[in-house]
Each structure stands twice: as C-alpha cells, then as structure tokens.
Amino acid sequence: MGNYKIILQYDGTDYNGWQRLKDVKNTIQGRLERIVSEMTGEETEVIGSGRTDAGVHALGQVANFHTKADFEAEYVKSYINTYLPKDIALIKAEAVDDRFHSRFNAKSKTYVYRIWNDIVPNVFENRFVYSYPKALDVAAMREAAGKLVGKHDFMAFCSNHRTKKSTVRTIYAADVEKIGNEIRIVFRGDGFLYNMARIMAGTILQSGSGEFDPSAIDGVFESRKRENAGITLPAKGLILEKVEYD
Amino acid sequence: MGNYKIILQYDGTDYNGWQRLKDVKNTIQGRLERIVSEMTGEETEVIGSGRTDAGVHALGQVANFHTKADFEAEYVKSYINTYLPKDIALIKAEAVDDRFHSRFNAKSKTYVYRIWNDIVPNVFENRFVYSYPKALDVAAMREAAGKLVGKHDFMAFCSNHRTKKSTVRTIYAADVEKIGNEIRIVFRGDGFLYNMARIMAGTILQSGSGEFDPSAIDGVFESRKRENAGITLPAKGLILEKVEYD
Numbered sequence: 001m002g003n004y005k006i007i008l009q010y011d012g013t014d015y016n017g018w019q020r021l022k023d024v025k026n027t028i029q030g031r032l033e034r035i036v037s038e039m040t041g042e043e044t045e046v047i048g049s050g051r052t053d054a055g056v057h058a059l060g061q062v063a064n065f066h067t068k069a070d071f072e073a074e075y076v077k078s079y080i081n082t083y084l085p086k087d088i089a090l091i092k093a094e095a096v097d098d099r100f101h102s103r104f105n106a107k108s109k110t111y112v113y114r115i116w117n118d119i120v121p122n123v124f125e126n127r128f129v130y131s132y133p134k135a136l137d138v139a140a141m142r143e144a145a146g147k148l149v150g151k152h153d154f155m156a157f158c159s160n161h162r163t164k165k166s167t168v169r170t171i172y173a174a175d176v177e178k179i180g181n182e183i184r185i186v187f188r189g190d191g192f193l194y195n196m197a198r199i200m201a202g203t204i205l206q207s208g209s210g211e212f213d214p215s216a217i218d219g220v221f222e223s224r225k226r227e228n229a230g231i232t233l234p235a236k237g238l239i240l241e242k243v244e245y246d
Numbered sequence: 247m248g249n250y251k252i253i254l255q256y257d258g259t260d261y262n263g264w265q266r267l268k269d270v271k272n273t274i275q276g277r278l279e280r281i282v283s284e285m286t287g288e289e290t291e292v293i294g295s296g297r298t299d300a301g302v303h304a305l306g307q308v309a310n311f312h313t314k315a316d317f318e319a320e321y322v323k324s325y326i327n328t329y330l331p332k333d334i335a336l337i338k339a340e341a342v343d344d345r346f347h348s349r350f351n352a353k354s355k356t357y358v359y360r361i362w363n364d365i366v367p368n369v370f371e372n373r374f375v376y377s378y379p380k381a382l383d384v385a386a387m388r389e390a391a392g393k394l395v396g397k398h399d400f401m402a403f404c405s406n407h408r409t410k411k412s413t414v415r416t417i418y419a420a421d422v423e424k425i426g427n428e429i430r431i432v433f434r435g436d437g438f439l440y441n442m443a444r445i446m447a448g449t450i451l452q453s454g455s456g457e458f459d460p461s462a463i464d465g466v467f468e469s470r471k472r473e474n475a476g477i478t479l480p481a482k483g484l485i486l487e488k489v490e491y492d
Binding site for chain 1: 334
C-alpha cells in the first residue's frame with residue numbers, strides 16, 4: 001500500500017490541458033491515469049496539484065496517486081516513462097506519507113510567462129514562447145507586476161465569472177526579467193484562478209506596450225470586473241515551473 | 247543591383263531538407279526562393295552554403311542571392327521574415343560584394359550532434375536531440391572523435407557510394423562535451439560529405455556504447471567501405487551551427 005508523489009514535465013501544445021473530463025480527449029491526467037491504472041491493476045486516480053489549461057506547459061507539475069500495491073519508486077518512474085508519449089516525462093517518483101495530497105498541501109506555485117520580443121522569431125522555442133515583436137517598456141511592466149503582488153480579490157483577473165468560491169489569492173512575487181530578446185514574467189502565489197496567470201501576464205504586457213496604465217490596477221481589483229483588466233495572453237507562453245510544499 | 251548574404255535558422259523537422267528538387271515538396275531553399283522571387287520580381291536563386299538533409303536543423307545556415315533590384319538590408323530581413331513560416335527565421339541580411347558565394351567561399355562549417363542521454367526524455371527539446379537512454383563512455387567517445395580529426399579520405403563515412411568527386415575532407419576539430427544529461431559532439435571541418443556528420447556521430451556513439459572499437463578507425467579510412475564505419479544517427483539530433491568565411 002502506498003502513496004506516490006510524481007513530478008512531471010510536459011509540452012502542453014498537443015493536449016487539452018491537465019484535467020480528465022468526460023467527452024474531452026487527450027488530457028494529461030487521462031493519459032497518466034491509463035498508464036498508472038495498468039501498472040497498479042486498479043482504477044487509480046492521479047491527483048494533480050492543479051489544472052493547467054489546454055496548451056500550457058509544465059517544468060515541474062506535481063501529482064500523487066494511492067495504490068494497494070507496493071512499488072519501488074524507481075520502478076514507478078521507469079514504468080510510467082516507458083508508456084508516456086514523448087511530450088510528457090516523469091522526472092521524479094517518490095513514496096510519500098499517506099496523507100500527502102498534491103493539491104491540498106501545495107504551499108505555492110510558480111508560473112513563468114515567456115515573451116519572445118524580437119522581429120525575428122525563435123524557431124527553436126516557438127512552442128514555448130509568445131512572440132510579441134513590438135517594443136515593450138520593461139520598467140512599466142515591472143510597475144504593473146509590482147501592483148499585483150499581495151493579497152487581493154483577483155475576480156477581475158479570472159475568466160470564470162460564475163464562481164461562488166473565494167477569489168482572494170496571494171501573489172508573493174511577480175518579477176519581470178529581460179534575458180536577451182526574451183522577457184520572462186515569473187509569478188509565485190498561493191493559488192491561481194482560471195486564466196489568472198495569463199490575464200496578469202496580459203495586463204503586464206499591455207502596460208509595456210502603453211495600452212494599459214499600471215496605476216489603474218488598484219481600481220481594477222476593486223471593480224472585480226474582468227473587462228477592466230488586460231487581455232488573456234495565449235496559453236503557449238505559460239509554463240508551470242514548480243509547486244512547493246512544506 | 248546587389249548580392250545579399252543571409253543567415254538562417256530553422257527547425258528542420260517538417261522539411262525535406264535544404265535543396266529544392268523537382269518533385270520534392272517543402273524544401274527550405276524552395277520556400278525561400280518563392281519569397282525572395284516575390285520580393286525581387288525576378289526568378290531568384292538562393293544559393294546555400296551546403297545542403298542539409300531532411301530533418302536536420304540550422305542555427306546559422308548561410309545563403310546568398312543576386313538581384314537587379316537594390317534593397318536596404320533591413321528591408322530584406324523584415325520582408326523575408328514576414329512571409330517565412332514560423333519554423334524558419336532570417337536572423338541577418340547584409341549587402342555583400344558581388345563575388346561572394348556562400349558555398350564556394352565557405353572556409354569551414356560547424357555541425358553539432360546532440361544526444362540526450364537519460365532515461366527521462368527531454369520533452370522541451372525533443373525535436374532537436376537524439377534520445378539514447380543507455381550508459382555511454384565519454385572517454386571512449388573522445389578517443390573516437392580524436393581519430394576523426396585531420397585530413398582523410400572519408401569515403402567510408404559517406405552514404406553516397408557512387409560519387410566520382412574527391413571524398414577527401416579535413417576535420418579541424420571533433421569535440422565531445424557532456425553538459426548535464428546531454429552529450430554534444432561538435433565537428434568543425436572544411437566540408438562534409440552526404441551523411442558524413444551523422445555517420446561520424448554514430449561511430450562516436452557506438453564507441454561510447456562499446457559496439458565499436460575506436461582504435462579501428464584508421465583501418466576504416468583505409469578500407470573506404472561504408473559498412474566498416476558506425477551507424478548513421480537520425481537527422482533530428484543534427485544542427486548546422488555556423489559557416490565561416492575569411
């Protein structure tokens with residue numbers, strides 16, 4: 001009997017996101033559960049730290065599953081990798097305490113939004129960056145990012161308007177780094193609402209292009225209206241970098 | 247009237263190689279010539295520094311074309327990039343002396359063969375690496391690489407057995423670098439025969455796996471027999487890194 005924590009990488013381009021759903025084919029959770037269930041001989045649920053949307057990538061998604069069987073962690077790693085398609089990889093498997101839950105126990109998540117900011121496209125990383133060839137004011141982007149840090153009601157930064165759950169989240173850090181022709185926006189927070197990382201990235205990008213005034217962000221939080229925040233950037237530039245636990 | 251030197255990057259995965267050929271669709275040269283001819287209003291040949299095989303990538307392929315028209319180099323760069331598909335990019339355009347010829351004037355070419363040497367696949371660079379999960383003896387690979395350096399008749403390292411042209415080439419350097427889970431073989435030479443880089447990489451890889459004895463290489467040169475050299479590694483791991491001129 002065991003509980004296994006697994007860390008996954010994926011190129012999300014060809015998947016309909018993490019979550020297995022009725023009538024939705026080709027989800028990462030669905031792919032994994034078929035392999036894990038084959039390995040355990042049981043119908044095994046693979047619990048993810050959170051959903052990633054269709055097209056979003058992961059450098060360190062965390063999941064866990066319970067089984068009556070008892071496996072060596074190395075066996076779990078090599079068995080699952082053998083059957084995974086080439087755009088999903090299991091980089092670590094570990095037997096953990098039975099109470100470990102990849103979603104409930106997650107203390108923070110780090111998402112990176114990658115913008116390729118040059119008129120010449122990046123042919124080698126095209127699947128993992130959003131190309132924005134026009135000039136961006138990085139100082140204005142940093143100002144916007146700074147305004148997003150803290151504990152706020154992120155309703156205006158969420159695409160699901162009918163949620164009855166709390167939309168209060170804490171963003172611990174929002175950094176804008178320029179590395180050559182690439183601008184990386186790094187968010188670390190206790191949780192992210194539906195499309196929240198992509199809407200925050202869009203608001204930051206539009207602050208850099210001059211289409212959005214960063215000083216308006218406090219008012220956007222107060223309004224709780226999606227239309228007052230910036231655009232939702234495409235999924236392809238977003239990567240779940242890591243999930244941290246105590 | 248001008249002669250333009252252009253430097254190109256491409257993800258070769260979805261192309262039938264560089265060279266435009268009758269009855270072969272989707273070549274990089276063919277793609278470029280259509281765009282350049284549209285720009286010049288003439289039927290313009292784009293001369294490459296050399297052919298890359300189907301599936302081979304380029305970080306710095308060099309080409310040139312002549313036209314009666316007179317363009318600013320920046321215009322050439324932005325025009326061509328506008329019409330190129332997202333897996334080909336023109337990183338530099340430059341007006342050069344009329345006598346410049348990207349193939350005849352090339353002094354050396356550098357090719358990199360990338361081997362991903364881990365049981366966990368590299369999901370983000372999967373298109374650009376050859377995955378070899380078993381153990382490799384890097385010292386033996388370096389020994390083999392060292393034997394390939396120098397001026398030799400590379401007939402045994404060439405897939406085209408019916409060539410009547412000289413098969414003598416000079417390899418200036420053949421280095422094997424281990425960076426994390428990746429092994430990179432870097433070849434610099436005055437020219438490369440058909441499949442030569444992939445056969446040299448295969449011979450080096452098999453030296454590392456114990457299937458080939460590096461001390462046999464001198465005899466392989468002498469034999470001029472393809473079957474005495476190692477295997478031809480897949481195109482996907484090969485990248486034309488740069489072409490150097492005086």
